[in-house]
Amino acid sequence: MTRRKIVAISGSGRTGSTLLSLLLSQHKSILNLGQLRDLWSAWSVDAPCTCGHRLGRCPVYSVVIPEAFGTNPADGVHEMRRSMKAFFRDAADVRDWGATDAVGSLAARHTGFITQLTAVLDALQRVTGVNDFVDASKAPEMALALGLTDETDLRVLNLVRDPRAIAVSWHKRRGQAFAGWEFSRVWAKRQQALSRWSKTLGARFMEVRYEEFATDARATIERIQAWAGLASTAGTFASKDRAVISWSRQHLYPPANERILAERAALVTIAPAEEWRDRRHWFQHTLALLATHPDGMRYARTVRPSGDRT
16 A cells, blocks of 8 residues: 555644645645544434435445445444544543653554554545545544554644634633633643644644734735645635635534535635624633633734734
């Protein structure tokens, strides 16, 4: 099997990761995996795919899943979901993912999961003829698992946003007073894990601010492609903030950004969402900064425009 490259978008939700993965995968040599960590649950309910079919009839996954799990894959897919959760829990207990012995022991304890994940990736290469992938799972544990598969060149892209914006966005979506605290803690844990791991990854790690991406998407995409060695999709952009999206090769499934998947817009305008800065969100701002202290302030201070005192 030809060695594959995977760019794993990591960080938290509400950062534009779905759109970023779409823009990075417009070239025919790159396949968008979406949130691969959700494939097992999506397959189990025969979720709709953006190709217009259910996953059981999708021209990619209806072939890939039986090839990787056998002709009756239900039990194997169910076990994959269970074993992935077990790997995530175990990986979270390993403080330093750069420690060869600790990560080697982790991989040995989860050989079945890593082997099956390798089989899925191998099947994707055979079925699509593509060797470069983008994964938008965001969980650093998923990026670690992908890096442990055979014949994989992993690149980790940390897409990070001001935690106050994350808190407000999740609060609006969930409608719960303390949703901001819950998801801010996730933000903090993931940023801490990625910060430690970046020291080992070196040049295979890149940090991108949501604010940079949303302000000048074209320049950000070009910078990521140069870093990761991905084919250019410069022709996608009509201007620095307007892009033409082709859905013809996209095979994405919920629960990734449902609105984007449902709309399947062919022309998108990319601009930073700034409503979260309104002072009426002061409670969520406070929760976010408390929950992410001290890391959150580093990003809040960096992106704060002149005159903003939130």
